[in-house]
Amino acid sequence: MHWQARLTKYWAYLSMGLVTAIILFLFGYVFYRGADTISWEFLTQAPSGAVLGEEGGIWPAIVGSICFTATAIVLGSIPAIATALYMVFYCKNRRIKGLIRMVVQCISGIPSIVLGLFAYSFLVRDLAWGRCILSSGVALAIMILPFIEVRAEKTFHELPPQMVQSSYALGCSRWYTVWNIILPACKGELVSGIILGGCYAMGATAPMIFTGAVAYASVPKSLMEPAMALPMHLYLLLAQGTTSMDTAYGTAFVMMALILLSNLLATIYARRSQKKWKVS
Amino acid sequence: MESIMTLDRVGASYDGKPALEDISMEIFPHSITAIIGPSGCGKSTLLRCMNGLLKEESGAAVSGNILLKGQDIVKMEPEEVRRRVGLVFQTPSPFPFSIYKNMTYALRYYGVKDKKELDRQVKEKLQMAGLYDEVAQELDKSAHKLSGGQQQRLCIARALTVEPEILLLDEPCSALDVKSSSVIEKMLTQLKEKYTIVIVTHNIAQARRISDHVAFLFGGKLIEFAPAKQIFSQPKEEETKAFLEGIYG
Amino acid sequence: MRRWKNRIFSLLVYGLTAMTVLVLAFVIYFIVKEALPTFQEVSVTDFLFGQRWMPIAYTGEVSFGIFNFIMATLYVSFLALAMAILVGIGAAIFLSCVASERMRGILYPFVDLLAGIPSVIYGFIGLVILVKYFIRAGIPTGSCVLAAGILLAIMLLPFLVSSCSETMLKVKEEYLPCAEAMGISRWYAIATIILPASWKNIMMSMILAIGRAMGETMAVMMVIGNANLFPHLLGKSESIASVIALEMGTAVVGSTHYHALYAAGMVLMILLFAINLIITILREKLIG
Numbered sequence: 001m002h003w004q005a006r007l008t009k010y011w012a013y014l015s016m017g018l019v020t021a022i023i024l025f026l027f028g029y030v031f032y033r034g035a036d037t038i039s040w041e042f043l044t045q046a047p048s049g050a051v052l053g054e055e056g057g058i059w060p061a062i063v064g065s066i067c068f069t070a071t072a073i074v075l076g077s078i079p080a081i082a083t084a085l086y087m088v089f090y091c092k093n094r095r096i097k098g099l100i101r102m103v104v105q106c107i108s109g110i111p112s113i114v115l116g117l118f119a120y121s122f123l124v125r126d127l128a129w130g131r132c133i134l135s136s137g138v139a140l141a142i143m144i145l146p147f148i149e150v151r152a153e154k155t156f157h158e159l160p161p162q163m164v165q166s167s168y169a170l171g172c173s174r175w176y177t178v179w180n181i182i183l184p185a186c187k188g189e190l191v192s193g194i195i196l197g198g199c200y201a202m203g204a205t206a207p208m209i210f211t212g213a214v215a216y217a218s219v220p221k222s223l224m225e226p227a228m229a230l231p232m233h234l235y236l237l238l239a240q241g242t243t244s245m246d247t248a249y250g251t252a253f254v255m256m257a258l259i260l261l262s263n264l265l266a267t268i269y270a271r272r273s274q275k276k277w278k279v280s
Numbered sequence: 281m282e283s284i285m286t287l288d289r290v291g292a293s294y295d296g297k298p299a300l301e302d303i304s305m306e307i308f309p310h311s312i313t314a315i316i317g318p319s320g321c322g323k324s325t326l327l328r329c330m331n332g333l334l335k336e337e338s339g340a341a342v343s344g345n346i347l348l349k350g351q352d353i354v355k356m357e358p359e360e361v362r363r364r365v366g367l368v369f370q371t372p373s374p375f376p377f378s379i380y381k382n383m384t385y386a387l388r389y390y391g392v393k394d395k396k397e398l399d400r401q402v403k404e405k406l407q408m409a410g411l412y413d414e415v416a417q418e419l420d421k422s423a424h425k426l427s428g429g430q431q432q433r434l435c436i437a438r439a440l441t442v443e444p445e446i447l448l449l450d451e452p453c454s455a456l457d458v459k460s461s462s463v464i465e466k467m468l469t470q471l472k473e474k475y476t477i478v479i480v481t482h483n484i485a486q487a488r489r490i491s492d493h494v495a496f497l498f499g500g501k502l503i504e505f506a507p508a509k510q511i512f513s514q515p516k517e518e519e520t521k522a523f524l525e526g527i528y529g
Numbered sequence: 530m531r532r533w534k535n536r537i538f539s540l541l542v543y544g545l546t547a548m549t550v551l552v553l554a555f556v557i558y559f560i561v562k563e564a565l566p567t568f569q570e571v572s573v574t575d576f577l578f579g580q581r582w583m584p585i586a587y588t589g590e591v592s593f594g595i596f597n598f599i600m601a602t603l604y605v606s607f608l609a610l611a612m613a614i615l616v617g618i619g620a621a622i623f624l625s626c627v628a629s630e631r632m633r634g635i636l637y638p639f640v641d642l643l644a645g646i647p648s649v650i651y652g653f654i655g656l657v658i659l660v661k662y663f664i665r666a667g668i669p670t671g672s673c674v675l676a677a678g679i680l681l682a683i684m685l686l687p688f689l690v691s692s693c694s695e696t697m698l699k700v701k702e703e704y705l706p707c708a709e710a711m712g713i714s715r716w717y718a719i720a721t722i723i724l725p726a727s728w729k730n731i732m733m734s735m736i737l738a739i740g741r742a743m744g745e746t747m748a749v750m751m752v753i754g755n756a757n758l759f760p761h762l763l764g765k766s767e768s769i770a771s772v773i774a775l776e777m778g779t780a781v782v783g784s785t786h787y788h789a790l791y792a793a794g795m796v797l798m799i800l801l802f803a804i805n806l807i808i809t810i811l812r813e814k815l816i817g
Contacts, residue, residue: 005716008724012627015619019690022683023642026654079552082545090542092338100550107553109801110560111744113770114794117777118556121563121791125782142556145549162373166435168333170386170442171363173531175538180385185376196645203647206746206770210777231649235747238653245657252650259645267638389531 027256034253037246043254052215052236052244058251063219064133064227065202068212071137071223072201076144077194084152085178089164108146115139116207124211134223136212143207144197151193155186188273192266199262203255205231230255284309284476285330285365285446290344292325292334299325303344303502305495307446312468312477314491314508316484318523322500323480324370327448330478331365332358348445363390366444370451372431374423374438379415382423382434386442401441408474409437410467429460433467440475447471449479453486465490484524488512496520557798564795567593567788576792582757584776584786593789597759599796601766605674605749606742608762609681614735616682617689618724624690625697626705626719637691644687652751655680660752663763672754673763680748685738692737696730697723729815733808740804743797746770769797 045057083100091097119139123129159182167177183190205213213232220227230251237248283306292300300322307313315323328334329342332353346353353361375382383402384392392398402419406412411433415421423434432452439447449468453461468477469490481487487494488508495505496519504511504520515521567576571593579594624636659679660671700723708718754765755775773790780787 002714002717002720004720005714008622008720009716011619012622012719015616016623016627018616019620019640019686022686023639026646026650026683027642029654029658030650079545079549082542083549086542086546090539090546092336094338100546103550103553103557105805106557106798106802109740109744109798109805110556111746111770111794111797111801113744113746113773114560114798115556117773117791117794118559120777121782122559142553145553149549160371160373162369162371163375165333165336165367166369166373166438167375167385168336169331169362169367169369170389170439171359171361172386172389173359173535175535176389176531178538181375199645203645203649205647205649206774209774231647231747234653235649235751238656238751248653252653255647255650259647260642263638263642263645271634391531 027260030249030252030256034249034251034256037250038253042247042250046218047216047233047247052240058228058230058233058247058254060217060219061228061230061233061251062254064213064217065230067133067220067223067227068136068140068208068229069198069202071133072140072144073194073198074141075137076141076197076201077148080145080148080197081152081190084149084156085182087153088156089174089178089182104146104149107142108150111206112143112204113206113209115143116209116211118142119207120210129224131210131212131214131226132224133212133220133227136208136229137223139207139211140201140204143204144201147200148193148197151196152186152190155189155193156182159185188270192270195262195266195269199259199266202258203231205229205235208232282309283307284349286345286347286350287330288345288347290326290329290342290346292322292329292340292342294337295339298500300329300500303497305502305505307476307478308493309476310472310474311492312472312479312490313493313495314487315478315480315495315497316482316487316523317497319482321497323482323497324450326497327367327450327478327480330446330448331367332361333367363442364444365446365448366439366442367448368432368435368439368450368452371455372428372435374426374431374434377423378420379423379426379434380419382438383441386438390442405437405440406434408440408467408471409433410463411437427460429456429463432456432460432464436464436467440471444475446476446478449477451480451482454482461486484526496523498523560791560795560798563788564791565788567785567792570785571789576789577796580757580759582772584780584789591785593785595769595772595789595793595796597757598767598769598772598793601674601753601760602743602768602770602797602800604760604766605677605681605753605768606739608674608678609685609742610735610739612678612682613685613689613738614731617686618693618731620686620690621693621697622719622724624694625701626715626723640687640690642687643683648684648745648748649751651680651684651748655748655752668763670754670765672752672765674753674760674766675762677749677753677768680752681742681745684745684748685742688738688741689734692734693727693731696727696734700726732815733811736804736808736811740801743800743804744770746774750774769793 042057044059046060047058048056087097087100116139119135123135123138124131129135164177164182167181208229212226213229214226215236217226217228234248234251237244285307287303287305290300290303291298303326315326317323330346334340334342348364375385380402383405384398387398387401403412411430414430423431426434453464465486471477491508494508494511496503498519504515504517515524576593576595578596579592580596581592581594583592624633628636655676659676663673663676664671704722705718708722749768750771753767753771755767755771756765758764758766760766773794777790780790
């Protein structure tokens with residue numbers, strides 16, 4: 001065998017092995033160290049103790065994270081999908097398309113901390129919404145919007161163009177085609193994009209540090225209240241030193257489990273509905 | 281014979297590059313008009329002009345007049361034009377639904393809600409396309425499970441559900457095997473009793489078998505337009521003759 | 530009725546799109562607006578090339594120089610990329626050329642799991658494993674640029690792997706059958722045909738990955754030590770994103786400190802725009 005061939009072969013196998021090992025290690029480590037902390041009480045009680053997280057659970061943080069994520073998904077995915085629809089099926093002007101694409105790309109390039117900064121100055125301070133779920137939700141929504149838009153646009157582009165044109169050729173209008181052909185055919189990919197975007201929002205800490213996530217709060221009752229969030233909670237536990245390591249591992253466990261679950265869901269969902277029109 | 285559609289100096293371009301120039305021809309009712317020519321000569325583009333679908337593509341522009349029963353299609357609602365002039369594509373493109381839903385898709389759009397009427401229409405149009413006997417028992421089956429030839433006949437039947445006056449077909453048989461093609465050819469000759477058909481094909485033998493009129497396009501220009509008998513026996517132009525003899529593939 | 534529905538739906542799509550674009554454009558405008566007052570106090574060159582960052586006058590004068598932060602951001606990002614690309618391309622070769630269609634269906638989502646892990650968890654694992662290890666290896670507090678680089682490298686992996694293997698898969702399908710038909714061994718063809726042919730696209734993914742690396746906040750902040758020093762492999766440093774995250778809470782609104790943090794954010798944003806621009810130009814030039 002030639003030396004290049006042998007080198008490449010070892011390189012490929014070693015790298016894949018390393019990647020697999022890293023992934024298994026990350027999940028294995030967190031699940032192994034966190035498993036002892038996980039209990040019904042841990043999941044359903046509020047944190048307590050003299051130092052944050054020394055005793056008690058993370059229930060308010062779980063609910064808080066769900067609120068942040070849901071707000072971000074609602075505010076981010078609808079405009080994202082509308083923009084993708086516009087880009088693929090409505091806009092015929094290349095300049096406008098290029099302009100929109102540039103703006104979306106720029107936003108996807110903005111670091112999440114800068115988005116947090118924006119939400120803090122503009123929403124929390126200038127609009128006087130205060131630190132609340134909605135302020136953070138907007139920052140997170142802006143963060144995941146390009147992510148969902150790009151995926152949706154890709155999915156729409158992959159539809160067989162003749163299928164869409166067949167509908168126009170029958171004299172059906174755009175909204176009827178979008179509603180009855182395009183959205184149903186892309187449902188799987190769109191939903192999985194939204195789930196993954198939600199994951200991304202759930203795990204992000206930087207945009208919510210100044211805008212809505214706090215060290216301690218009870219379960220939120222409205223969007224105008226600040227709340228706890230899992231990633232923020234984990235960060236604060238770590239920032240205060242080694243007093244609450246068990247709680248930290250437990251929190252990480254819950255987050256990793258949520259990530260694993262939603263990724264699984266997204267993959268299965270996308271694959272099941274993809275088969276419908278791709279295999280023919 | 282009075283024509284149903286008149287093309288008057290029609291031109292089309294993509295991003296300023298001309299694809300069609302100065303095409304004038306007529307489509308006669310209850311006949312099959314075949315548009316032939318080498319690949320890239322603008323056959324499909326011409327078809328898309330006829331039902332206004334070309335305007336949906338970015339960068340495309342159309343000039344000249346196209347009259348449908350004397351009415352300029354530019355001045356009509358685009359949806360109206362497309363309803364009256366149906367189009368079936370080269371590759372079978374059923375919607376990702378059941379056969380039944382594929383057939384009722386456009387009818388529902390036009391507000392037909394009565395179940396009996398829907399059933400009657402589905403049956404009638406599927407029969408016209410010669411597909412009814414094959415699928416009568418499994419109308420709820422996904423349209424993607426049909427064979428290529430069946431899918432294409434379903435698409436034709438689907439195009440018929442809106443009662444178009446003209447049916448445009450863009451190389452409907454090029455993705456199919458010989459047997460499916462001959463089934464479709466037979467069906468088209470029956471359909472012309474009720475509809476007017478324009479078919480784009482690169483298969484000269486097919487054009488010879490089914491068409492009443494032939495238009496030969498070359499390099500975006502209409503070289504010759506004449507009754508089928510005449511064009512196949514004594515073509516006037518040198519290019520037509522060369523093409524029919526198989527010089528340009 | 531039908532026409533009405535169509536019109537309303539179109540209006541909705543147009544409206545939402547316009548809103549999206551306006552909001553996104555407003556975000557950019559707002560950041561620039563808040564950043565500019567900095568430069569009435571500090572000159573642009575002092576800001577970009579100054580090494581002293583002293584936002585509050587405890588000892589001596591205030592001073593705003595972010596040179597070390599910029600260098601740290603670039604240093605960590607390139608370090609991470611160098612490590613990630615080595616493993617990433619290898620794994621991409623495996624996925625595109627070794628794995629079967631079914632295996633790919635499982636391995637792609639598996640590798641994508643890395644992208645789903647929140648950065649705070651990367652930081653956490655970095656703290657409890659990498660930093661501990663570095664302390665044992667003799668580095669005073671364990672926090673260092675290398676630790677941040679390793680974490681970032683792992684975070685970049687999924688992006689590199691998926692984009693590289695997508696490219697290589699296309700190249701493979703185009704050339705491998707021809708090569709094999711000539712009797713050339715599979716691995717020789719991969720090394721001499723597929724890798725060189727994918728090179729341009731791999732370059733593009735690398736630039737894209739650098740962009741992602743520079744904007745990363747939490748994971749880097751948790752293990753880099755956060756000291757305003759010129760970056761060295763085993764020394765502490767501080768990235769632009771960490772400065773913003775750490776100091777925004779204490780900066781007085783409207784003060785130069787506050788505006789300077791925005792300016793730091795703007796510098797980061799401009800760096801990323803530049804990268805996006807390079808990608809767009811390269812894509813047109815190289816791939817066309």
